[in-house]
Amino acid sequence: MTELTQPMPTKPxxxxxxxxxxxxxxxxxxxxxxxxxxxxVLAVTVGPLVYWNNAQYVPTGRDFLxxxxxxxxxxxxxxxxxxxxxxxxxxxDNLGRDTLARLLMxxxxxxxxxxxxxxLALFLGTLIGMLAGFFRRLDGPLMRLCDLFLALPxxxxxxxxxxxxxxxxxxxxxxxxxxxxxxxxxIGVTSWMPTARIVRGDVLALKEREFVxxxxxxxxxxxxxITRHILPNVLSPIMVSATxxxxxxxxxxxxxxxxxxGFPPDFPTWGKLLNDAVDRMVLYPERVIWPGLMISISVxxxxxxxxxxxxxxxxxxxxx
Amino acid sequence: MLNFTIRRLLLAIPTLLFISLVIFLLLELAPGDPMxxxxxxxxxxxxxxxxxxxxxxxxxxVRYWKWLVQFFWIEPQILIDNLFGxxxxxxxxxxxxxxxxxxxxxxxxxxxxxxxxVVGTAxxxxxxxxIPIGIYSAYRxxxxxxxxxTFVSMVGFSVPPFFSGVLVxxxxxxxxxxxxxxxxxxxxxxxxxSFMLQLRQMVMPVMVLALQITAQISRFMRASMLxxxxxxxxxxxxxxxLGERTVVLIHVLRNSxxxxxxxIALGVPSIFGGAIITEQVFKVNGIGQLLITAIEANDLxxxxxxxxxFAVLIVMFNLIxxxxxxxxxxxxxxx
Numbered sequence: 001m002t003e004l005t006q007p008m009p010t011k012p013x014x015x016x017x018x019x020x021x022x023x024x025x026x027x028x029x030x031x032x033x034x035x036x037x038x039x040x041v042l043a044v045t046v047g048p049l050v051y052w053n054n055a056q057y058v059p060t061g062r063d064f065l066x067x068x069x070x071x072x073x074x075x076x077x078x079x080x081x082x083x084x085x086x087x088x089x090x091x092x093d094n095l096g097r098d099t100l101a102r103l104l105m106x107x108x109x110x111x112x113x114x115x116x117x118x119x120l121a122l123f124l125g126t127l128i129g130m131l132a133g134f135f136r137r138l139d140g141p142l143m144r145l146c147d148l149f150l151a152l153p154x155x156x157x158x159x160x161x162x163x164x165x166x167x168x169x170x171x172x173x174x175x176x177x178x179x180x181x182x183x184x185x186x187i188g189v190t191s192w193m194p195t196a197r198i199v200r201g202d203v204l205a206l207k208e209r210e211f212v213x214x215x216x217x218x219x220x221x222x223x224x225x226i227t228r229h230i231l232p233n234v235l236s237p238i239m240v241s242a243t244x245x246x247x248x249x250x251x252x253x254x255x256x257x258x259x260x261x262g263f264p265p266d267f268p269t270w271g272k273l274l275n276d277a278v279d280r281m282v283l284y285p286e287r288v289i290w291p292g293l294m295i296s297i298s299v300x301x302x303x304x305x306x307x308x309x310x311x312x313x314x315x316x317x318x319x320x
Numbered sequence: 321m322l323n324f325t326i327r328r329l330l331l332a333i334p335t336l337l338f339i340s341l342v343i344f345l346l347l348e349l350a351p352g353d354p355m356x357x358x359x360x361x362x363x364x365x366x367x368x369x370x371x372x373x374x375x376x377x378x379x380x381x382v383r384y385w386k387w388l389v390q391f392f393w394i395e396p397q398i399l400i401d402n403l404f405g406x407x408x409x410x411x412x413x414x415x416x417x418x419x420x421x422x423x424x425x426x427x428x429x430x431x432x433x434x435x436x437x438v439v440g441t442a443x444x445x446x447x448x449x450x451i452p453i454g455i456y457s458a459y460r461x462x463x464x465x466x467x468x469x470t471f472v473s474m475v476g477f478s479v480p481p482f483f484s485g486v487l488v489x490x491x492x493x494x495x496x497x498x499x500x501x502x503x504x505x506x507x508x509x510x511x512x513x514s515f516m517l518q519l520r521q522m523v524m525p526v527m528v529l530a531l532q533i534t535a536q537i538s539r540f541m542r543a544s545m546l547x548x549x550x551x552x553x554x555x556x557x558x559x560x561x562l563g564e565r566t567v568v569l570i571h572v573l574r575n576s577x578x579x580x581x582x583x584i585a586l587g588v589p590s591i592f593g594g595a596i597i598t599e600q601v602f603k604v605n606g607i608g609q610l611l612i613t614a615i616e617a618n619d620l621x622x623x624x625x626x627x628x629x630f631a632v633l634i635v636m637f638n639l640i641x642x643x644x645x646x647x648x649x650x651x652x653x654x655x
């Protein structure tokens with residue numbers, strides 16, 4: 001017998017998530033995307049509480065004339081005669097409402113629609129993918145359902161449905177709550193298919209592995225088999241499709257608002273602000289550019305985040 | 321292969337029928353009434369008659385059946401009549417729009433050329449730009465060109481068309497004054513000048529759509545090239561002394577195009593969907609804009625027919641993509 005040449009390991013072995021974190025950190029774009037997205041989320045949640053102007057305040061009388069159509073302060077750089085006020089950093093709109101305050105409030109709606117719709121789509125996708133992969137009898141019908149949804153013209157259907165159910169839901173949940181639930185449901189119900197397909201594929205492969213057999217031979221019930229043993233192993237593709245889901249949900253919501261099928265008027269979202277500003281974009285291009293920039297930056301950040309997450313969670317790429 | 325195509329075609333029929341039923345049922349829930357704009361002085365019996373004249377008096381299954389007959393049986397006959405001057409469909413009832421009281425398919429036929437021109441040009445331009453970018457990014461992986469290409473395609477993914485469209489209008493139409501911001505569909509191309517006008521008004525919508533298409537397809541092209549560049553057959557080709565150009569542009573490119581071609585086919589219907597927004601931004605009166613106005617005016621036959629046309633496009637191009645995949649890649653056998 002030869003002695004062990006290696007010294008006893010003093011450090012505990014590295015966990016999987018430490019490896020993932022290391023790989024994620026090395027992807028510069030992904031880290032920047034994550035930081036950017038967190039900043040935006042922070043700004044839209046805390047911003048309206050900290051910022052001094054109220055998004056809903058509409059000045060009247062002399063104030064109205066004084067406060068309306070203010071330009072952003074950076075206009076001073078090339079046009080010293082512009083109508084600006086340091087208390088209104090991004091200016092005001094044609095009703096005298098503060099643009100920055102409305103941007104922050106609008107971001108709150110856009111981001112929360114994105115997050116909730118993503119969670120709904122993820123829940124549906126994981127549930128359907130799991131059922132289809134795990135129970136052989138459900139596989140055929142559920143996957144045909146998935147194919148059918150993929151063959152539906154989604155944007156036209158969302159537009160139609162958002163008009164049809166608007167009144168009914170507004171009556172039950174109030175104008176804003178009703179539209180919120182409606183849009184979240186519409187986006188969620190129409191974007192679960194990719195997640196379901198990925199989850200099903202992974203579950204089909206995992207189901208044949210020895211650890212599942214071992215768990216089953218110990219008498220584990222199906223429910224625990226799924227939640228304890230299979231679900232943690234399909235977590236990484238679910239996380240990646242979560243990030244991509246946020247991006248599509250934000251874009252779909254803004255598109256709906258832009259086409260005039262979204263939230264009611266004077267309820268700001270980024271798409272709505274952009275749409276309202278299009279008519280006067282020659283005189284006030286900043287009112288178009290800021291909401292558009294916010295949509296694009298959040299989606300870009302989330303896309304980079306998803307890219308980095310995919311690389312970090314894929315053990316074949318890790319360590320390269 | 322033929323067997324597979326026929327099987328898929330047969331399978332597409334129940335799929336389309338089911339989709340048409342889903343669309344029909346969704347629209348059944350519509351609260352709108354086509355008689356809403358008729359003056360209140362019109363007596364209710366007359367209103368009832370008008371409603372029946374629009375085909376609304378009958379029970380739901382009958383109306384669904386009638387729509388199916390009109391769309392799948394009478395409209396093709398009209399098409400044949402128009403093409404060959406025959407008289408199959410004389411006096412038969414067609415799908416009537418509630419807005420204009422004229423046949424839906426006539427309006428659609430008027431609108432489709434505008435959409436096809438803009439979307440089709442954008443798709444071709446996008447593909448022509450995307451493929452060389454994808455090839456070069458993959459060939460020089462992690463070079464500055466690749467990094468820049470990745471960034472540009474990420475931006476293309478992320479910037480929604482309603483923002484990029486408005487942005488190019490602000491820059492090129494308002495500030496520089498190069499292109500008109502509104503697409504003029506009454507323009508007739510009959511001279512060099514009007515051709516140039518047509519070209520100038522197409523530049524911006526095509527640019528916006530092409531950015532998105534380029535972003536998607538160049539990513540696919542790059543990934544597909546990367547998969548192939550490390551294969552053994554590439555080493556063999558280099559080892560037997562073929563020039564680098566031949567190896568990359570003939571051996572690798574041919575194999576890499578297989579998945580890309582199917583992605584291009586699959587992308588066509590989604591581009592029609594995306595054109596809804598672009599058409600709205602540039603005021604192109606294509607089918608996307610027609611759909612939006614029809615939804616706003618509660619014109620259910622028009623909405624139903626248009627949505628169904630989009631569905632047909634999706635199902636058709638899915639089929640084309642599958643068949644193309646089988647034809648191009650001899651390793652794939654469907655039987």
